[in-house]
Amino acid sequence: MMIVDVALGMRAYPIHIAPGLLGAAAPVLGPFARNQRLVVVTDESVAALHLQTLATGLPGIRLEPIVLPPGEATKDWAHLQLVVERLLELGVERSDAVVALGGGVIGDLVGFACSMLKRGCRFVQVPTTLLSQVDSSVGGKTAINAKAGKNLVGAFHQPVAVLIDPAVLATLPRRELMAGYAEVVKYGLINDAAFFARCEANGAALLDGDPTAQIHAIAHSCRAKAAVVAADERETDDIRALLNLGHTFGHAFEAETGFSSRLLHGEAVALGMVQAFRLSARLGLCPQSDAERVAAHLAGLGFTIEPAALGLSCTAARLVEHMKQDKKMSAGRLAFILARGIGQSFVSRDVELADVEAFLAEQLTG
Numbered sequence: 001m002m003i004v005d006v007a008l009g010m011r012a013y014p015i016h017i018a019p020g021l022l023g024a025a026a027p028v029l030g031p032f033a034r035n036q037r038l039v040v041v042t043d044e045s046v047a048a049l050h051l052q053t054l055a056t057g058l059p060g061i062r063l064e065p066i067v068l069p070p071g072e073a074t075k076d077w078a079h080l081q082l083v084v085e086r087l088l089e090l091g092v093e094r095s096d097a098v099v100a101l102g103g104g105v106i107g108d109l110v111g112f113a114c115s116m117l118k119r120g121c122r123f124v125q126v127p128t129t130l131l132s133q134v135d136s137s138v139g140g141k142t143a144i145n146a147k148a149g150k151n152l153v154g155a156f157h158q159p160v161a162v163l164i165d166p167a168v169l170a171t172l173p174r175r176e177l178m179a180g181y182a183e184v185v186k187y188g189l190i191n192d193a194a195f196f197a198r199c200e201a202n203g204a205a206l207l208d209g210d211p212t213a214q215i216h217a218i219a220h221s222c223r224a225k226a227a228v229v230a231a232d233e234r235e236t237d238d239i240r241a242l243l244n245l246g247h248t249f250g251h252a253f254e255a256e257t258g259f260s261s262r263l264l265h266g267e268a269v270a271l272g273m274v275q276a277f278r279l280s281a282r283l284g285l286c287p288q289s290d291a292e293r294v295a296a297h298l299a300g301l302g303f304t305i306e307p308a309a310l311g312l313s314c315t316a317a318r319l320v321e322h323m324k325q326d327k328k329m330s331a332g333r334l335a336f337i338l339a340r341g342i343g344q345s346f347v348s349r350d351v352e353l354a355d356v357e358a359f360l361a362e363q364l365t366g
Contacts, residue, residue: 006158017219023053026058037061042101073259077146087121109144125161143155149251248272280338
């Protein structure tokens with residue numbers, strides 16, 4: 001087993017990574033089972049695939065499952081209320097630890113519910129998608145979506161542990177693996193050119209199910225995320241903001257597609273990262289060859305890299321309006337994560353939205 005520590009002082013916690021860990025979870029989750037009981041929140045798809053495996057890995061511990069519908073639509077006010085009310089019915093106390101078994105939707109929703117319940121109870125992340133294993137399960141960002149945009153209502157609430165079983169990735173369709181892979185590539189594009197080169201060499205193998213490639217990517221991504229979170233937990237120094245590379249563009253595309261299965265979050269991030277590098281090149285910040293290299297890698301693996309290919313009926317101005325709902329908006333200025341090259345991302349608050357609109361208008365027409 002590999003253990004990555006998230007160094008946050010009194011709120012530090014371990015990330016446990018090992019194939020088969022879900023079916024042997026007792027050493028990690030057992031200490032959190034008060035009165036030999038654990039409340040597990042999951043969704044219907046994950047429950048069918050993994051709930052029994054988790055139960056087998058926790059002999060002598062009674063699981064109390066709360067099973068929700070799958071999909072991004074579950075990350076809303078109604079399901080937040082449902083989870084909170086159900087946790088109260090089950091008598092969950094602040095000293096308990098609720099288990100979030102699922103992808104990013106479940107992790108975000110459960111974490112937010114636990115941040116509010118009795119002014120904060122503990123929870124454990126057990127991510128079951130590549131995206132949640134390499135990104136959303138680590139760092140304590142929890143949220144639900146609002147009509148105005150994605151993840152606009154939430155709280156920082158760190159888990160007490162993260163349990164990652166790379167073997168569960170074998171149950172994912174390739175599209176879900178690709179969505180997670182976008183977040184893997186992101187760590188290379190932010191500040192690790194050597195890791196991006198490794199992604200270029202091993203990305204196809206990872207998506208084809210190579211366990212060595214998957215485990216290396218997960219562990220490296222968790223270490224990178226843990227280091228950023230330890231340095232800037234609440235995104236006050238622009239360090240953690242770099243993790244939003246591709247997200248400002250991506251969230252706008254997601255909003256325009258209704259946060260639906262038409263465009264998965266990771267697919268939107270991949271598309272957004274391409275746009276961030278293209279805009280950087282257009283502004284003279286980044287070599288055009290680097291922007292082309294990013295686009296070529298993602299396109300070569302099957303990602304949609306052209307906004308025009310989404311078939312959107314909206315204008316560039318409408319996409320910019322979506323961007324204005326971004327949480328990084330301050331004093332009327334939007335922070336963009338741009339790049340001076342691969343592995344050289346930075347935060348810029350000097351980009352004029354008129355220039356972004358003109359850039360997007362070109363991208364939308366192909």
